[in-house]
Amino acid sequence: xxxxxxxISKSFDGKAVLKDISLTIEKPxxxxxxxxxxxxxxxxxxxxxxxxRTDSGTLKYKVRDTEGYASLNTTPRIRKRMALIHNPAVMFxxxxxxxxxxxxxxxxxxxxxxxxxxxxxxESLSLGGFEKREARTLSAGxxxxxxxxxxxxxxxELIFLDEPTANLDPLSAKLIEQTILELARRGKKVVxxxxxxxxxxxxxxxVWFLNDGIISISGTAQDVLHKGDQAFxxxxxxxxxxxxxxxxxxxxGKSFKVGNVSFEVASDITGPAMASLNPNEIILSAQKLxxxxxxxxxxxxxEAVSEGGLYKITVDVGLPLIVAITKASWxxxxxxxxxxxxxxxxxxxxxxxxxx
Amino acid sequence: MFNLIQSMKQAMGMLSQFDAEIWQIVLMSLxxxxxxxxxxxxxxxxxxxxxTQNEFRGKRVVIGAVNSFIAVPAVxxxxxxxxxxxxxxxxxxxxxxxxxxxxxxxxSLLALPLMTGLCxxxxxxxxxxxxxxxxxxxxxxxxxxxxxxxxxxFALAAAFITGFSRVLGxxxxxxxxxxxxxxxxxxxxxxxxxxxxxxxxxxxxxxGIVLLVVAIGINVVLxxxxxxxxx
Numbered sequence: 001x002x003x004x005x006x007x008i009s010k011s012f013d014g015k016a017v018l019k020d021i022s023l024t025i026e027k028p029x030x031x032x033x034x035x036x037x038x039x040x041x042x043x044x045x046x047x048x049x050x051x052x053r054t055d056s057g058t059l060k061y062k063v064r065d066t067e068g069y070a071s072l073n074t075t076p077r078i079r080k081r082m083a084l085i086h087n088p089a090v091m092f093x094x095x096x097x098x099x100x101x102x103x104x105x106x107x108x109x110x111x112x113x114x115x116x117x118x119x120x121x122x123e124s125l126s127l128g129g130f131e132k133r134e135a136r137t138l139s140a141g142x143x144x145x146x147x148x149x150x151x152x153x154x155x156x157e158l159i160f161l162d163e164p165t166a167n168l169d170p171l172s173a174k175l176i177e178q179t180i181l182e183l184a185r186r187g188k189k190v191v192x193x194x195x196x197x198x199x200x201x202x203x204x205x206x207v208w209f210l211n212d213g214i215i216s217i218s219g220t221a222q223d224v225l226h227k228g229d230q231a232f233x234x235x236x237x238x239x240x241x242x243x244x245x246x247x248x249x250x251x252x253g254k255s256f257k258v259g260n261v262s263f264e265v266a267s268d269i270t271g272p273a274m275a276s277l278n279p280n281e282i283i284l285s286a287q288k289l290x291x292x293x294x295x296x297x298x299x300x301x302x303e304a305v306s307e308g309g310l311y312k313i314t315v316d317v318g319l320p321l322i323v324a325i326t327k328a329s330w331x332x333x334x335x336x337x338x339x340x341x342x343x344x345x346x347x348x349x350x351x352x353x354x355x356x
Numbered sequence: 357m358f359n360l361i362q363s364m365k366q367a368m369g370m371l372s373q374f375d376a377e378i379w380q381i382v383l384m385s386l387x388x389x390x391x392x393x394x395x396x397x398x399x400x401x402x403x404x405x406x407x408t409q410n411e412f413r414g415k416r417v418v419i420g421a422v423n424s425f426i427a428v429p430a431v432x433x434x435x436x437x438x439x440x441x442x443x444x445x446x447x448x449x450x451x452x453x454x455x456x457x458x459x460x461x462x463x464s465l466l467a468l469p470l471m472t473g474l475c476x477x478x479x480x481x482x483x484x485x486x487x488x489x490x491x492x493x494x495x496x497x498x499x500x501x502x503x504x505x506x507x508x509x510f511a512l513a514a515a516f517i518t519g520f521s522r523v524l525g526x527x528x529x530x531x532x533x534x535x536x537x538x539x540x541x542x543x544x545x546x547x548x549x550x551x552x553x554x555x556x557x558x559x560x561x562x563x564g565i566v567l568l569v570v571a572i573g574i575n576v577v578l579x580x581x582x583x584x585x586x587x
Contacts, residue, residue, distance in 0.1 A: 051488055076496060084492040090485045093507055102503075103493040154494060 001061060001081050001157045001189075002026045003048060008057030010043055017043050019213040021057070025158070028187040030180060032200045032221070035210035041193040042162055044210065048191065049084040049160045050075055080107070082158040087166050089147030091135035096127065096146050099135045103154035121149040125175055141172025148179060158189045165199065170280075170310060170326050177203055198278045201225050240322045241277040247352060253294075256352060261318035264294040264347040273352050279312065279324040281349040285342045286333055294347040297321070301339045304330070315343050366558035367565065378559070382566050385524060385543035388456050388534075392463030393520040396471050399464075400519075401512060404475035405501060409487070419476060425469030434529030437462040441533065454535035459543070462533045466526060467519035474518060478511030479504070510584040517578045521571065 003025040010018040018040045025031060025048075033041040046052040047059060061078045083103070092099050100118040109117075122130060125145040130138070135146055144164070151159060164180065165173035180190050181203055194200060200207060200221055207224045209217040217224055245258035247270050255262045256275045265275065283289075288296060299317035306312075311330045315321045321343050335341070370378055407418055439445050441453040441461075452458045482504065490503045505512065527545040534541035536550055544567045551560040 049492060051491070076494075079491065080494040082492070084488075086485055086489065090483075090489040092486065092489075092503070102490070102495075106490075106493065106495045106499040106503075150493065160492075 001078070003158070004058075004060045004062070005048070006058045006060075008047065008054040008059060010040075010047065010052070010055050016213055018047075021213075021215060023208060023215065023218070025189055025191065028184060028189055029205035030184045030203050031189065031191045032204035032207045033191065033193040033210060034195070034197065034200055034207055036195075039210040040213045041210045045084070045160050045162060045191060045193045049082060050079055051084070080154075081156055082160065083151035083154060083156040084160040085144075085147045085151055085162065085164065087144065087161075087163040088140060089144055091138075091143055091146065094135060095131065096122065096133050096135050096138070097131040099146055100131070100150045100153055102150060107154065117153050118149075121153040122146075124152070125149045125179060126171075139169070139172075140167060141169040144168055145172055145175060148176060152179070152183075156188070158191070159183060160191045160193075162193050163195065164192060165196065166194075167307075197225065198280065240279050243275050243319065245273065245275060247271060247273045253347065256350065258319055261297075263297065263345075263350065265350040265352050266348045267352045269352065269354055271354075273354055275350050275352045277321075277345060277350050279322045281345055282321065282323045283344040284313070284315070284323055284325055284329070284333070284335075285344055286339075288342050289344055291344065292346070293344045295343075295345050297343045299341060299343055301335060301337050301341060304335070304337060315341060317343055363557040363561055367561035370558060370562045371565065375562070378562055378566070380539065381542050381544055381547050381563060384456070384541070385545070385567075386570075388459045388530075388543060389463060389520055389524040392460045392523050393467055393471075393516060395460065395464040396467035396519055397512070397516045399468055400471035400475050400515065401505070403472050404479055405504075407472075408476055408479040409501075409504075422469055422472050422476060426473050428469070430466050430526050430529040431532070433465050434462055434532035437465065437529075437533045453533060454537060454541060456534070456541055458533040459530050459541060462529050463523040463526060466529065467523050470522055471515045471519040474515035475508075475512060478508040478515065481511070482508055510581050514578060514581045517574055517581060521574045521578070524574070525567070525571065 003023075005021060005023045008018060008021050009016065021044060033045060035041045043052060047054055050059075092102060097115075097118055100122055101114045104114040104117060119128075119131065122128060125148055127142065127145055127149060130142070130146070135143070138146065148161075148164075161180070164176050168176070177199065180192070183190050184205070192200075192204065204221040207217070207219060207221050208215045209224065243256070243258045245256050247265065247267060248255050248257055248262075249270060250264070254265050254267050254270070256265045256273065258275075267273075283293070288298075297315075297317040299315040299321065301313055302316045302320070303314040304311050306327070310324050311327060313323045313325060313330075313335075315323055323343060407415065407422070437458065438453065440447045441450065441458050442448055443451075443453070452461070486507055487500065487504060490500050495503055525545060527549055530543060531546045531549065534543070534546065536542050536546040542550075544563045548560045548563045548567070551557070551563070
């Protein structure tokens, strides 16, 4: 199925949410709608999923084996070829099995076939044995995985995911990312609306950046995120581990200096710059590690905040470094505030850009 | 002088001996109130779906109107039904006044706004995301309606029980349109009122005990259902 969007606009209560948006979704792959809160990405996704009407412009769906584009009065037929997953996902009252089989039930699939497909789908998301559990009593991560299993069981051509891994435990987030990649490999089109640029960088093929209701940047993830305006992305990434400093030349590389602290970076710029570091890409170790990672910084844990299935830890290495680790790691390492640790990260994990 | 203990003893005696008059009144009460509640819920569910699942101009006004009708005093509904069904009224040719059908009609009208209001609240409380999720999974109109009804089934049951409890305890309106005719339209509430005025306390007390047991029973069921609806 192909989608062609031409000049669509949408307002709510007189406020323009989307202005003159045009895009096409043609090839299989992972498409990311990125943008700050209120930029219109969720509204656009809801329109693509035929849950919201446009004020103006056209939205065309071309279904395989048909001539031309289908019109909107074939909505139910088109809808059956796609699925949308909210975050947090909605679970119907009843078992995981009932939830996961809902799409097949409304398609009149026999009980035996339904059961077979549901079990397969649950298994693929590490939910084997969950089928009799009450869906609403599951954890956020499990609910999100059931929602994905429920969507996949109907084998949609196009899958929309709204913030698919926000507030999830790392295991669920990883499983969901792997499933998304697998779907793209199998020739499906996946559209994500997300804040998470790190995730976009990891998995997206194509990016639309929405700001204030317009697509301000679009292109492949590589082009948009690496060759684009790094200062802009830096701001968008938020404040965790964002530092202003200076890049200095070393004998065989570059170092980023913030006050008395410095760490190695992979960059071709020199002089005043900004740096940011994904908290998920830092490893914490109780002993000094010998590895290929260029940066090993000794520090003391000053704060640990529980967020979803993660601990967000502040390590004072001369500057406050935010590190995200799982609760299991926190417990197994016997960490606490005041513990001495080593923060380990690769030079290539540091994103740098010229300060303006 | 009224002897409470004596009357209580007599009332218990009547109940334990399965006094025919008492049980006829109890059965008539349950029959009329159940019938009216079933009619009202059969109208309230589609009405609440039509109101909540569609977007139309004046939707809030309609919901406001439904909620306002809940406040209409039962006696006014009784008066309107009486005027419509009385021999000289526009529906007088049906000869329904002072019949169980008249009582069922009036009680249905009393329960309808209450049940509709509760069903609307239940459907609104479900939120649009459940509906959207069903739509995105391919549910057509029929599956959507059935799916949503399944999601709010306990709240719909609670609406039914609340309405049933309301009409079962109704006196004045039922008296106006039913007439409290012995063996025909006499129900628990109207019988208690009449027998008490007449000084037949034992019959009043016996019926009062049954009504109380039924009311408490309904309340217990309602609490259980609401407990599940709230999950």
